[in-house]
Amino acid sequence: MKNLFLLILLLTATGFSQINFPSYYQQNDMSLTPASALKFGLYGWDNPALLSTLHQADFLFTWNDRIGDWNDFNNWGIFAALPNFGFAMYNQSLDKYHITDFKLSAGFGNHSFSAGIGYGWSTGNVSYFNRADVFSLGLLVRPNKYFSIGLVGNLPTNGEREGVIDFAIRPFGNQLIAFFGDYVLSRDMEPEETNYSFGAVSEPVDGLRLVGRYFEDKKINVGIELSFGNFGLTTVSHLDKDGKQFYNTHGIRFGAYDRNIFTKLSADNKVVEMNLNGGLKYQTYRLLDNSNSLIDIIDKIETVKNDKSVSAIAINLSGAIINREMLWEVREKLKQFRLADKRVYIYIDRAAMDEYHFASVADKIILDPMGSIALNGYLIGRTFLKGSLDKIGIGFHELRYFKYKSAAETYSRENFSEADREQRQRLVDEYYDVARKDICEGRNFTHSQFDKLVDSLIAYLPDEAVKLNLADTLGRWSDVAKIIESFEGRSGQIVNPAALEKYNLPSDNYWSEKPKIAIIYAIGGTSMDDGIKARSLVGQVESAFSDNNIKAIVLRVDSPGGDALAADLIAEVLRKNKGKKPIIVSQGFVAASGGYWLSMYADTIVAAPTTITGSIGVIGSFFYNKNLKQDLGLSTDFVKRGKFADLGFGFTLPVIPISLPDRDFTEEESQIVETRIKTLYKDFVNRVATGRKKSYEDIENIAQGRVWSGRDGLKNGLVDIIGGLNEAIEIARLKAGLTKNEFELKEYPQRPFININQFLPDLFPIKIEDSSPLIEDLKLRFKYNGEPMLMLPLDDMDLITNWVY
Numbered sequence: 035m036k037n038l039f040l041l042i043l044l045l046t047a048t049g050f051s052q053i054n055f056p057s058y059y060q061q062n063d064m065s066l067t068p069a070s071a072l073k074f075g076l077y078g079w080d081n082p083a084l085l086s087t088l089h090q091a092d093f094l095f096t097w098n099d100r101i102g103d104w105n106d107f108n109n110w111g112i113f114a115a116l117p118n119f120g121f122a123m124y125n126q127s128l129d130k131y132h133i134t135d136f137k138l139s140a141g142f143g144n145h146s147f148s149a150g151i152g153y154g155w156s157t158g159n160v161s162y163f164n165r166a167d168v169f170s171l172g173l174l175v176r177p178n179k180y181f182s183i184g185l186v187g188n189l190p191t192n193g194e195r196e197g198v199i200d201f202a203i204r205p206f207g208n209q210l211i212a213f214f215g216d217y218v219l220s221r222d223m224e225p226e227e228t229n230y231s232f233g234a235v236s237e238p239v240d241g242l243r244l245v246g247r248y249f250e251d252k253k254i255n256v257g258i259e260l261s262f263g264n265f266g267l268t269t270v271s272h273l274d275k276d277g278k279q280f281y282n283t284h285g286i287r288f289g290a291y292d293r294n295i296f297t298k299l300s301a302d303n304k305v306v307e308m309n310l311n312g313g314l315k316y317q318t319y320r321l322l323d324n325s326n327s328l329i330d331i332i333d334k335i336e337t338v339k340n341d342k343s344v345s346a347i348a349i350n351l352s353g354a355i356i357n358r359e360m361l362w363e364v365r366e367k368l369k370q371f372r373l374a375d376k377r378v379y380i381y382i383d384r385a386a387m388d389e390y391h392f393a394s395v396a397d398k399i400i401l402d403p404m405g406s407i408a409l410n411g412y413l414i415g416r417t418f419l420k421g422s423l424d425k426i427g428i429g430f431h432e433l434r435y436f437k438y439k440s441a442a443e444t445y446s447r448e449n450f451s452e453a454d455r456e457q458r459q460r461l462v463d464e465y466y467d468v469a470r471k472d473i474c475e476g477r478n479f480t481h482s483q484f485d486k487l488v489d490s491l492i493a494y495l496p497d498e499a500v501k502l503n504l505a506d507t508l509g510r511w512s513d514v515a516k517i518i519e520s521f522e523g524r525s526g527q528i529v530n531p532a533a534l535e536k537y538n539l540p541s542d543n544y545w546s547e548k549p550k551i552a553i554i555y556a557i558g559g560t561s562m563d564d565g566i567k568a569r570s571l572v573g574q575v576e577s578a579f580s581d582n583n584i585k586a587i588v589l590r591v592d593s594p595g596g597d598a599l600a601a602d603l604i605a606e607v608l609r610k611n612k613g614k615k616p617i618i619v620s621q622g623f624v625a626a627s628g629g630y631w632l633s634m635y636a637d638t639i640v641a642a643p644t645t646i647t648g649s650i651g652v653i654g655s656f657f658y659n660k661n662l663k664q665d666l667g668l669s670t671d672f673v674k675r676g677k678f679a680d681l682g683f684g685f686t687l688p689v690i691p692i693s694l695p696d697r698d699f700t701e702e703e704s705q706i707v708e709t710r711i712k713t714l715y716k717d718f719v720n721r722v723a724t725g726r727k728k729s730y731e732d733i734e735n736i737a738q739g740r741v742w743s744g745r746d747g748l749k750n751g752l753v754d755i756i757g758g759l760n761e762a763i764e765i766a767r768l769k770a771g772l773t774k775n776e777f778e779l780k781e782y783p784q785r786p787f788i789n790i791n792q793f794l795p796d797l798f799p800i801k802i803e804d805s806s807p808l809i810e811d812l813k814l815r816f817k818y819n820g821e822p823m824l825m826l827p828l829d830d831m832d833l834i835t836n837w838v839y
Contacts, residue, residue, distance in 0.1 A: 056164065058188070058198050058218050059228045059249070061124075061135075064096040064111050064283055066245045066257045066270060068200035070174055070184035071214035072235050073292075073542050077113045078120030078139025081184045081200075082150025083174035085141030089540050090290035091116040096268070098283040118142060120152075126163070133158040133165060141172065146547040148174045166192040176545040179207040179776075196220060209237040209543045228253075241266075241295030251275065257283075261292040291538035297343075304344045305379075305518055305526040306534070308334065311353035314360045316555050316590065317781065321788045328360055329553065329779065332760045334531040335367045339374045341534050345526065346377040348518060350511050351389055352402075358465070359623040359642045361392040363758030365472070368395045379518055381511045387412060390504075391469040394476035398521055400514065401496050401505035408493040409504075412465040414458045416827065418448050427662035431698050433654030433707055433820075436715065439739025441627075441827045442655040444811075457741050461646065464743035468643045477503055544776065551586045551766050552578040553759075554782040556604060559596035559814060560628035560824065566593060567783075568600035572607055574782040579611045584780065586616040586766035589636065590759060594826035595628025595649070596814060598714060601824060608635040609725075616769035620762035621645045621753070626741050628824035630752070631718065634725035637769070640762040641744035641753040648752050649826060650722055651739025652715040654707055656820040658695040659684055670696060678703065682819065692816045699820070711822045718824070726751060741826070 062080050069075035075084045077092065097110035108127040114120065120139040126132065134157050141150030152170035156163070173185040181203055188196040200216035215232035233247035233255075241261035248254055254277070257270035268285035310326060318327045338344050347368075356364075368378050372395070380393045383402035390407055393399050401407065423430055423445060432446035440454035450458065470484050479487070487494075487502065499505040509517045515528050531537070554575055558565030578584050589608070595601065608617055612635055619625070619636035626649035633639050633647075641647055663670070668685050681703060684695040699707065715737075723733045728751060736742070736750045747753035755761060767777060814825075 057220075057228075058186075058196060058216075059231070063272075064098070064124075064285070066243075066255075066259065066268065067233065067235050067247065068184065068202070068214050068216040068231070069172075069186070070176075070182040070200050071202035071212055072243070072245075073540065074115070076111075077115035077122065078141060078150065078152055079111075079113055079122040079124070079137055081172040081174060081186050082120065082139035082152040082170055083141045083143065083148045083172035083184070085115055085118050085120050085139060085150055086143045086148035086174070087141075087145060087540075087542065088115055088117045088290070090538070092287065092290035094285055094287045096283060096285040098272075098281055100281045115139075131159040131162050133160065133163040135165070137170070139170070141174075143174070144547055145541065145545065146176055150174075166190040166194070179545045180204050182545050204545065207544075211236040237293075239295060240293040240297060245270070253280070259285075260295055261287075262296060263294040264288055264291050266292060290540065291535070292540060293543075294535070297535065300343045302343055302345045303524065303526045304341075304529050305346045305348055305515070306334075306338045306344055306531055307348045307350070307514070307528050308531065309350045310356065311350065312355060314354075314356045314364075316557055316592070317783075317785045319787065319789045320785050323789065328363065328759060329781075331364055332367050332758075335364070335371055336760075337534055337536045338531065339371045339376065341536065344376065344529075344534070346379060346518065346522070347371065348379040348381070348514050348528070349396075350381050350514075351385070351393060352381065352383045352511060354389065356388075357623045358388040358391070358644055359758075361388055362468075362642050362644065363760065365392050365395045366758060367760055372397070377522075379514065379521075381509075381514060382407070382505075384408075386410070387469060391473055394473040396476070398506040399504070400507055400509050400511075400517055401499055402510060403496055403508045406493045406495055407499050407504050409488045410492065411488050412462045412469075414462055416444065416450065418443070419445050420448050424660075427660045427665055428694065429658045429660040429698055431656040431658065431704075433656065433704075433711060433822075435708060435711060436651040436653070436737075436739040438741070439649070439651035439653045441653050441739075441823070441825050444827060445655065445657075460746070461644075461741065461743055464745060465644055468745070479503075547583055548776055548778045549770070549772055550581075550584045550778050550780040551588060551763060551770070551772070552581075552584045552780050552782055553763075554578060554587060554589045555592075556589060556629075556632050557592045557622075560593055560598075560601040560632065561596050561814070562600050565596060566600060566604070566632075568597075568603045571783070572603045575604060575607045578780075578782055579607070579614060584615070585770035585772060585777070586618065588618045588620055588759070588762045588766050589632065590620045590622060590762075591625040591629050591632050592622030593629035593632060594624050594626060595631070595824040597818060598628065598631070598652075598822065598824050601628040601631040604632055605635055605721075612637070616766050618762045618766045618769070620757075620759045621647055621744065624826065627651065627739075627826050629826075630722070631824055634722045636725070638754045638762075638765055639752070640755045640757045640765065641747055642758055643743065643745045643756055645744035645747070645753075646741050646826070647744060647747040648736065648742040649739055650718055650733065650737035652711045652718060652822050652824060653739070654711055654820060654822050655815055656695070656699060657816065658698045662694065663696070692812070695819070707820065707822070714822045 065076050065080060066072055069081035069084055074088050075081055078085045092115055094113040097107050100109055111124040113122045118141055122137045124135045135154060137152050137154035139150060139152035141148055143149055150172040154168045156165035168188055168190040171187040176182045184200045186198040197219035198216060202212045202214040204212045213234050217230045228250045231247055231249045235243060235245045237243045243259040245257040252275035254273040255270050259268045260266060266287040270283040272280045274280045312325055315325055315327045318325050338347050372378055377397045379398050380396040381400045382393050383405040385393060386408050387410060430445045432442040434442060437453045438457055443451060443454060470481060474481060474484050494504055496508050519525050556566045560566055562569045578587055617636045619633040619639045621641040624646040625633055626646050630648055630650060663685050670685050672680060672683055674680050682695050684693055686693045719730055719733045719737055723730050744753055744756060748756055
């Protein structure tokens with residue numbers, strides 16, 4: 035940045051002579067203030083670097099009455115731009131002469147530092163008006179929310195040079211008031227030419243801007259700008275040194291949305307619609323992706339809550355495939371929404387237990403006339419493959435030494451162990467109790483009434499649901515506007531969240547880059563190159579800690595575990611940097627085993643009531659050949675040197691690229707693996723004890739591979755707070771000392787650009803489906819065959835839907 039400043043100063047300060055082209059103040063007499071002091075200046079005409087701050091396409095037409103009345107258009111300008119690029123033309127007429135100046139500009143950067151370049155040319159009486167083609171270089175530096183500085187170098191092709199420095203100061207760090215000044219760098223200016231100006235601009239009310247500006251030659255500008263959203267008006271009175279009105283400049287702007295002077299007067303009759311069809315992802319693609327992400331939905335609900343023009347929100351739950359933890363998080367956000375005295379309407383067609391639990395937060399539930407509500411309770415089941423493995427001749431060795439660590443039971447047993455049954459029953463009871471409490475609160479049921487509803491019918495048909503107060507009315511989503519009108523007693527405008535003011539406002543109310551909270555997603559199995567992708571994620575975590583503008587870390591963990599090395603790569607970065615920045619872990623559907631390893635060094639662990647957490651334990655498993663190789667007519671042979679060299683050697687299954695070892699562990703080998711697993715387990719317990727500031731015995735009492743609900747985790751100290759990602763961000767904000775609404779979120783990894791797979795069905799006749807959870811589980815187990823693992827059972831992984839994309 036310093037070198038760029040020096041370059042422009044060198045270009046503009048070397049070899050100044052008398053200016054033979056229009057000076058800075060002559061060329062910018064249409065502007066209210068110096069470029070860096072107000073909004074986007076003249077869209078690259080004055081400082082091309084400002085184009086990087088423009089948020090939407092905008093158009094400005096200005097004119098002045100230097101020669102005649104206000105409606106005399108001898109002098110006018112057109113300034114048009116879209117983010118990063120601008121075009122301007124400025125026409126002047128004097129007697130029988132006229133000139134039209136043009137400029138193309140481009141600016142790139144961020145809100146702290148940006149640079150731009152422009153090229154201008156002229157048509158008309160070029161020699162009479164002393165015109166030459168001109169190159170412009172611009173810088174805009176805003177190191178904080180209080181200070182802005184612009185630097186412009188104008189380099190005409192006739193060899194002249196002109197440099198301009200302008201600055202602005204916001205004492206309150208916002209648009210309420212700014213003091214500004216600018217200075218033209220030139221040694222040989224004519225005595226009557228202006229060298230500097232200074233003044234102030236104030237926006238006492240959104241959309242109303244008042245400007246006063248004093249020039250070196252004692253002239254004064256007094257201006258006002260009114261914004262009405264996508265439309266604005268400007269007028270400036272130019273006063274001579276005696277205080278008499280010399281001429282006026284007027285402007286009409288339309289295009290980009292700006293703060294609206296009438297916003298506070300707008301009626302609160304908007305109803306925002308949200309469609310939750312499909313899954314709820316953690317990250318959407320940046321292009322061609324209309325699906326929803328958790329963080330975006332939370333932000334939209336918060337925006338709707340704070341928008342005074344909105345009275346209600348209508349949610350379409352038809353076709354939603356969202357796990358119960360994410361549904362709970364969104365439901366909690368809707369509870370906050372209702373506390374702002376705004377209504378929630380939710381449409382359902384076929385709702386099961388989780389969907390109905392979500393819908394019960396609504397003021398009114400709208401059930402489709404052909405829909406149903408099934409309150410069947412909760413169940414966790416499991417398919418056991420031991421008999422199948424025996425039949426096909428595959429042996430399985432369960433390396434299990436801890437009571438509740440049941441990840442291998444799918445392959446080693448024909449039913450639940452008593453320990454696994456115990457912990458799973460507790461989870462089911464927790465799911466039921468959480469749903470019952472919320473549904474009874476939302477629908478005014480007693481617990482006994484709810485229990486009866488669960489046990490009376492498999493599903494409730496529409497009329498019956500309304501009669502029993504499970505729904506408030508029947509209707510289709512297509513008729514939701516009329517239905518809401520009947521409840522509200524007035525008509526309301528149905529709008530998309532994207533139409534709300536927050537998502538269209540310029541960011542000029544805050545200079546510089548806002549401080550950030552990093553949201554780091556550790557989603558999927560703990561693996562090096564898939565799942566959480568620890569090999570690349572570790573660098574991103576380190577980057578977040580080294581970025582001075584990131585003030586806090588929120589690690590979102592939704593992982594059933596897997597490879598201990600992959601989990602420890604991330605956990606170790608958190609441990610080493612603990613104390614430098616707040617570290618908050620938000621646990622999703624599951625953050626257990628390796629997922630808890632990722633969590634244990636956080637300052638605060640936040641979990642949903644039904645989050646699966648804990649499972650502090652280690653297990654191993656080993657698949658080997660019993661007689662499958664022989665039944666397939668395969669044979670193997672080898673030579674070796676080394677006592678254990680043949681451990682793991684076997685044949686590769688035809689078609690499926692999985693190698694099946696020829697033999698099981700020997701007794702000596704089993705003892706070696708047992709020692710490794712128990713050593714890793716002891717290390718795991720010690721690390722959790724250190725991270726949670728507890729004794730080894732405290733953690734050992736709740737370990738042994740036991741999974742816990744988030745609510746039970748709160749009771750036994752594995753979790754600090756019940757909440758979701760929204761609560762984790764708020765805790766991070768408070769710990770970092772950030773002001774509400776003056777910070778941004780930065781996601782790691784960065785959202786992917788585009789999903790190429792969506793185009794494949796049109797190019798190829800065969801659509802490649804994702805592997806089933808069983809295949810993925812088998813691939814993982816064969817990859818780490820015989821290795822100590824931090825993982826949960828297959829069915830717990832199967833329940834985590836729509837992890838990332």
